[in-house]
């Protein structure tokens with residue numbers, strides 16, 4: 435599937451939030467949507483899914499306008515933090531209710547995924563009003579993924595859930611991508627974005643201001659390595675045309691993966707021991723600053 439945005443503008447009363455000229459998202463990819471607090475990421479997701487419809491411009495899935503064809507939403511799974519659940523009913527009731535709304539609900543499959551997220555059947559038999567924050571979040575996640583949607587949209591999917599579930603969720607998202615799903619994620623956590631996304635879009639001032647291909651092996655990464663012989667490594671890096679900065683045993687420099695690997699092999703062969711290697715995409719600063 436393809437999502438296409440054309441001249442999308444939206445304001446909350448007098449507050450202009452979105453003004454996206456043009457953008458496209460394709461199946462088989464995971465996109466990260468990043469930007470400062472309050473920049474409009476959640477609002478963007480709400481326009482994509484008809485939670486907000488009083489926008490101008492056009493949003494289409496495979497050339498069909500979503501506002502005019504709300505049945506297209508049966509192909510979408512969305513997870514938003516402020517999603518309303520039936521709190522005085524059980525988790526299982528909510529699963530059946532929301533699963534039933536979208537059709538094609540497979541309870542056995544839903545319970546299988548629940549188990550992966552460590553949501554036990556016993557917990558699912560309990561009232562949602564007694565759930566912890568993390569349990570509620572997991573239930574919302576489960577509702578968004580259990581129907582085998584073609585398009586999956588997750589607002590901060592990893593926030594508030596435990597490390598084991600984050601790990602499972604990351605690998606599950608990569609599986610869904612392999613199956614050709616189109617996935618959009620917002621997150622403020624660089625590691626979450628780097629571990630699953632193919633492409634990152636920076637939302638700033640209402641529009642997408644920059645985009646990064648995280649799978650591009652030619653992109654420049656910032657490396658920080660700790661070695662036994664920093665001056666020796668500095669010489670090898672400088673010979674390779676790089677510009678290292680040495681602080682104690684730390685050596686910091688920008689390089690492509692390919693150039694780093696070549697220098698790494700050469701350095702190891704000549705007695706340089708690497709204690710640790712940290713690499714960050716250039717977009718890390720942009721995540722931190724929210725600006726291109």
Ligand SMILES: Nc1ncnc2c1ncn2[C@@H]1O[C@H](COP(=O)(O)OP(=O)(O)OP(=O)(O)O)[C@@H](O)[C@H]1O
Nearest residue numbers: 446447449451469470471472473474475476477478
């Ligand atoms: N229902 C609403 N009525 C009026 N203004 C709103 C409403 N919801 C959000 N806003 C405002 O719209 C802007 C965009 O909010 P939104 O929640 O989309 O940002 P966000 O990028 O998802 O933020 P965060 O990273 O903090 O989750 C903010 O300035 C927010 O205060």
